[in-house]
Amino acid sequence: MxxxxxxxxxxxRDSGFEDFRERLNDLFYPADVTxxxxxxxxxxxxxxTRTEHITIGLMTFGQRTRVDPxxxxxxxxxNVVLRGSIEAATxxxxxxxxxxxxMVFTPTQQHRLLSCGHGARHLGIKxxxxxxxxxxxxxxxxxxxxxxxxAFGFDLTSAPGRSWRNTLDLVLAESDSxxxxxxxxxxxxxxxxxxxxxxxxxxxxxxxxELLRPQPPAYPRTxxxxxxxxxxxxxxxxxxxxLAQAAGVSxxxxxxxxxxxxxxxxxxxxxxxxxxxxxxELLTGATGVTESAGRWGFTHLSRFSAAYRRRFGTTPSxxxxxxxxxxxxxxxxxxxxx
Numbered sequence: 001m002x003x004x005x006x007x008x009x010x011x012x013r014d015s016g017f018e019d020f021r022e023r024l025n026d027l028f029y030p031a032d033v034t035x036x037x038x039x040x041x042x043x044x045x046x047x048x049t050r051t052e053h054i055t056i057g058l059m060t061f062g063q064r065t066r067v068d069p070x071x072x073x074x075x076x077x078x079n080v081v082l083r084g085s086i087e088a089a090t091x092x093x094x095x096x097x098x099x100x101x102x103m104v105f106t107p108t109q110q111h112r113l114l115s116c117g118h119g120a121r122h123l124g125i126k127x128x129x130x131x132x133x134x135x136x137x138x139x140x141x142x143x144x145x146x147x148x149x150x151a152f153g154f155d156l157t158s159a160p161g162r163s164w165r166n167t168l169d170l171v172l173a174e175s176d177s178x179x180x181x182x183x184x185x186x187x188x189x190x191x192x193x194x195x196x197x198x199x200x201x202x203x204x205x206x207x208x209x210e211l212l213r214p215q216p217p218a219y220p221r222t223x224x225x226x227x228x229x230x231x232x233x234x235x236x237x238x239x240x241x242x243l244a245q246a247a248g249v250s251x252x253x254x255x256x257x258x259x260x261x262x263x264x265x266x267x268x269x270x271x272x273x274x275x276x277x278x279x280x281e282l283l284t285g286a287t288g289v290t291e292s293a294g295r296w297g298f299t300h301l302s303r304f305s306a307a308y309r310r311r312f313g314t315t316p317s318x319x320x321x322x323x324x325x326x327x328x329x330x331x332x333x334x335x336x337x338x
Contacts, residue, residue, distance in 0.1 A: 005123070006047035006058050008176050017043040020062070027057050028126055031296040033053035036115065038063075049175045051188050053128040054195065056172065058082075060121040076127045077105040078154065078199065080168070081112075084120030088113050093152050097122075102154035102161075104203055108147050125168070127196060135196045138241030139211060141250035151204040152329050162204035170300070181299050190206060190237030199242050211252060218257025222247045226254060226266055234273045235297045240266060275311050282316060285323035289316040 011023045020043025021033040027048040035041055040064030049056055061084075079088065080102045087096050095101075104319040107129050137143055142199035155161045155314065167271070171191050176183040181187040201211065225247040230238075243266050244251040258266050274296040281292045293316070298304035308316050 004176075005172050006049060006056070006176060008178070009049045009068055011048050012043070012044045012046045015043045015045075017041060017063070020046060024057070024059070024067075027070070028055060028124070029069065031067055033229055034066040034068075036064040036066055037118070051182070051192055052185075053192050054133040054171075055075045055126040056175070057124045057126075058121070059116070059124060061118060063118050065116045067115075067116065069111070071107070071110045072105075072126075073107045074129050075107060076129060076132050076150070077111065078123075078125040078127070078269065079103050079105070080123040080145075080156070080165070082121045082123065082124070084117045086113055086117070086120055086122055087115040090152050095153060097153075100156060102156050103152055104150040104154050106147075106149045106153075108149055108282075111128075123168075124218040125195075127199075128238050131147050131192060132196050132200070135239070135241050136207060137241075138245040139197070139200060139205065139251040141244060141248070141253070144207075148204065149206050151200075155167045158202070160198075164195075164198040165257075166203040167195050171195060181294075186237055187299065190239070193239045193241070197241055211250075211251065213260055215250065215256055217254040218247065218249050218253050219237065220257075220261055222254070223257040223261050226258075227262075227269070230266075230270050230273055234270060234277060236293060237297065238270065271307060275308055278304075278308070279319065281310055282319040283323050285320065289320055 011027065012019055015023075016034045023046050024033055025031055027046065035043075042267075044062035044065075045058075045060040053330055060125055079086070079097070081097045081099055081229040083099050085098045087094065088103055088111070089114055090103075090105050090111040091214060094114070095103065097103055131160055133144060157163050163248075171182070174180045174191065182191055200207075226243045229243065229246050240251045240254070244254045249257075255265055258264060258269060262269060264272070277296045278292045278298070281287050281295075282289065293301060293304050305316060308314075312319065
């Protein structure tokens, strides 16, 4: 998939090493970027994009290269190797990552890409530390007592790892979508937090045990707080952390409470409420499928249509047709339904 990623965000291509180094440092921050085959050799290709709290770069190295940013106290980093091999280190740990491997670097450790092979291609994701810690505090339902430290190697073949990679692919696709919803601040914030929340739940760290520890179910009153919030404004972008924070409990406890009292997770309940609102609108015939889906928070129309069929046993356009409405069918740019 690496060939077409960030196709509309090319920063340099087939450039000399000095230009490649300068643009790489502009995208992330000053680092010691050293050519290991000589300064006169090629630099490579760099593509990159930013949201408010996340920077994503796609690097293809024209020669064997070392990248040493030192310690980066304000950011977490995730590197995903798409082609070739990269030898990396954090603190005293080292690993050789090949296509499909990923690694996570924490602000408390110095990290280095000791050798990025000729032709190696990888995604570098820089995430503001403030966003990661705020999301973790929301999931835990309390302030952090120690710095968050992730495990180094990130298994993208596990179910949580695959889910996180799918979220990253969605963000990348949206970044290349002309006029896409990621240009809207509220949607951009939701994508950022979804990526961070997924990382916190998919990659082991020093708070994982607490996050996943079984807890007594939330009291019905606590569940009701989250239910009332969802029912009042189901179209508002929300994460599990948002709902847990509003209910005053940890994310794990809120999930247990929803399962015990409602039989579904909080995010499934939110999706079902949104589907019900779309269904009710389509039955009036006064609005089109795309318009209604967007109004109630669905931005990936193909996934929306699949979820709608599972819930109602028919497609959105069929519901609209039966109502006598003439709105547009469910089609349009890709994004995700939440």
